[in-house]
Amino acid sequence: MLIFTQKKLVFFATPKTASTAIETTLGTLCEMRLSKHPSVKHTPYRKYKRFLEPFVATVMDDEPDRIAAFREPVDWLGSWYRYRSRPELKGTNNSTHNISFDQFIAGYLEEKPPAFARVGSQATFVSDKDGTMGMTHLFRYDQIGTMVAFLEERLKVQIKLPHCNVSPKAELSLSPALLKELQNAYARDFEIYNTIGI
Numbered sequence: 001m002l003i004f005t006q007k008k009l010v011f012f013a014t015p016k017t018a019s020t021a022i023e024t025t026l027g028t029l030c031e032m033r034l035s036k037h038p039s040v041k042h043t044p045y046r047k048y049k050r051f052l053e054p055f056v057a058t059v060m061d062d063e064p065d066r067i068a069a070f071r072e073p074v075d076w077l078g079s080w081y082r083y084r085s086r087p088e089l090k091g092t093n094n095s096t097h098n099i100s101f102d103q104f105i106a107g108y109l110e111e112k113p114p115a116f117a118r119v120g121s122q123a124t125f126v127s128d129k130d131g132t133m134g135m136t137h138l139f140r141y142d143q144i145g146t147m148v149a150f151l152e153e154r155l156k157v158q159i160k161l162p163h164c165n166v167s168p169k170a171e172l173s174l175s176p177a178l179l180k181e182l183q184n185a186y187a188r189d190f191e192i193y194n195t196i197g198i
Helices: 019-026 044-057 073-083 101-108 139-154 176-185 187-195
Strands: 003-004 009-011 065-071 136-141
Touching: 003 019, 019 044, 065 139, 073 101, 073 139, 073 176, 073 187, 101 136, 101 139, 101 176, 136 187
Parallel strands: 009 065, 065 136
Antiparallel strands: 003 009
16 A cells, blocks of 8 residues: 555555556655555555544545556456465465366355455455445556556656566466356456446
8 A cells, every 4th residue: 555645645555456566666655655564565445444544634634535456356366366376385275276267266255265265355445344435546457557647647757567476377267157156246346347437
């Protein structure tokens, strides 16, 4: 998370949406940078609203714009699946080594997902605990240039994003039945993605 008090802007680092590249590029320009540990770096909106927003309100005259990237849900899960297949995780509970994408999604859909499929939800990340959208601006990850242009205009800088945390390649075929189940179970994620920019 990057908080720009002078520019009245809060960038929420949605996991698996180039957040590390954004942080690497813009981290020295903000007044507050929540970084390093994933649970700090990827602070969700509901935690921000409860713990950080009261403080931010004391250092900004106006309510800041809150922005985040949002990835197509299957693609987002595919990125998690590939990221957790990297060699250094092999043999751990979080590893997806020797697990198919179907098995990963089936695990994700369980009431209590196994460790390798416990990755949360983008809709939950950008929303308050009652489901209310917390972002003033959402950008599609597959159109990241739109967010970069917004940041360049707002921060008055030129931005060239580096490649960070690139996941290994993997087969991401998903059975139609599992896709339908995923779309039903996480309808809010698909709804949010499909309405960005409309």
